[in-house]
Amino acid sequence: GAGVSQTPSNKVTEKGKYVELRCDPISGHTALYWYRQSLGQGPEFLIYFQGTGAADDSGLPNDRFFAVRPEGSVSTLKIQRTERGDSAVYLCASSLTSAGRDNEQFFGPGTRLTVL
Amino acid sequence: SQQGEEDPQALSIQEGENATMNCSYKTSINNLQWYRQNSGRGLVHLILIRSNEREKHSGRLRVTLDTSKKSSSLLITASRAADTASYFCAMLISSGSARQLTFGSGTQLTVLP
Numbered sequence: 001g002a003g004v005s006q007t008p009s010n011k012v013t014e015k016g017k018y019v020e021l022r023c024d025p026i027s028g029h030t031a032l033y034w035y036r037q038s039l040g041q042g043p044e045f046l047i048y049f050q051g052t053g054a055a056d057d058s059g060l061p062n063d064r065f066f067a068v069r070p071e072g073s074v075s076t077l078k079i080q081r082t083e084r085g086d087s088a089v090y091l092c093a094s095s096l097t098s099a100g101r102d103n104e105q106f107f108g109p110g111t112r113l114t115v116l
Numbered sequence: 117s118q119q120g121e122e123d124p125q126a127l128s129i130q131e132g133e134n135a136t137m138n139c140s141y142k143t144s145i146n147n148l149q150w151y152r153q154n155s156g157r158g159l160v161h162l163i164l165i166r167s168n169e170r171e172k173h174s175g176r177l178r179v180t181l182d183t184s185k186k187s188s189s190l191l192i193t194a195s196r197a198a199d200t201a202s203y204f205c206a207m208l209i210s211s212g213s214a215r216q217l218t219f220g221s222g223t224q225l226t227v228l229p
Contacts, residue, residue, distance in 0.1 A: 031215070033216055033217075035216075035217075035219075040222075041221065041222070042120070042204050042206075042219030042220050042221050042222050043159070043204075043217075043219045044219070045216040045217070045218070048215060048216055050215075055215070056215070056216065059216070089157065091158070091159065093159075093217075098215040099215075101146070101166075102146075102147055102164055102166070102208075103146075103147075103208055103215055104149070104161060104164060105161070105217060106161065107151075107158050107159040107160075107161075108158055109157050109158040110157050110158055112157075
């Protein structure tokens with residue numbers, strides 16, 4: 001079956017620009033997570049959705065970052081006024097439900113964002 | 117900030133040898149999961165061990181968990197060149213309503229043919 005997909009796979013933008021990153025979770029998965037991974041580091045949590053609502057956005061670094069999931073499926077991570085420090089791989093994951101005991105998460109291939 | 121630490125940071129072995137990676141963490145957990153990552157892209161789930169389990173096997177993988185020491189190890193037996201990748205431990209912490217994974221810093225494994 002289809003896994004988590006993310007588009008674009010690579011995004012190069014200029015400092016100060018606005019970008020949108022898209023995530024398509026596994027069909028039927030109600031929980032969706034965004035992580036950010038800098039070079040040589042493990043992924044760090046940004047935000048997660050249970051259904052349409054953001055259940056925990058404590059990992060968003062500042063108010064330039066925002067994410068939506070209006071219909072409880074596809075999610076878009078939005079970054080305003082990009083800075084060079086935003087350059088990283090942005091990973092999306094989904095799980096059947098966030099309430100499950102194990103909460104096994106399945107990851108997409110990521111979007112590599114480069115801010116020049 | 118990373119809540120998990122892995123060692124070694126890098127490991128280089130010959131094909132056929134066993135590879136052991138260790139993970140230490142700071143908080144109480146529901147479970148601990150190990151992931152593999154090739155070339156800095158998508159993470160592949162390898163194995164999950166619950167907080168009430170001490171050892172688990174899957175194919176050539178063996179995971180142990182010691183909650184008293186807040187540590188876990190991943191053993192890959194009879195390694196192959198194709199096992200070359202970064203390996204991360206990830207904790208599902210048992211604090212409040214948090215459901216996100218907290219990742220370690222990763223071990224870069226190189227298996228030489």
